[in-house]
Amino acid sequence: MWVKLYCMQVRVANMTFDLGYLEYEQSSGGLSLIYIIIIVVIVGTLCLVVAIVVFAVICHVVRSKRRVAREYRRALKQLTDLETSVREQCKQGEEVKERREMLTS
Helix, strand or coil, X not given: CEEEXXXXXXXXXXXXXXXXXXXXXCCCCCCCHHHHHHHHHHHHHHHHHHHHHXXXXXXXXXXXXXXXXXXXXXXXXXXXXXXXXXXXXXXXXXXXXXXXXXXXX
């Protein structure tokens, strides 16, 4: 079934030529408008869900990386403090040993 809509005209200077009517084929079969709208809504919803899941995963990964970096810095500080403490204890032990040697000699 063909539907005639607009008459096409070409104007050149002062002359006008009629080309004819635009005709659109209106198919009786195929998808109706409501099905197309439903498909678009479903695809849009799926895209939105995928985008939300990707965003959540990215946020989780970033948060995990920050937590790991924070724990690494804390462990590094503890090791540095432990090293300093051991160094001080070794110095004190050497001083005590020297004093004992001086007293026994």
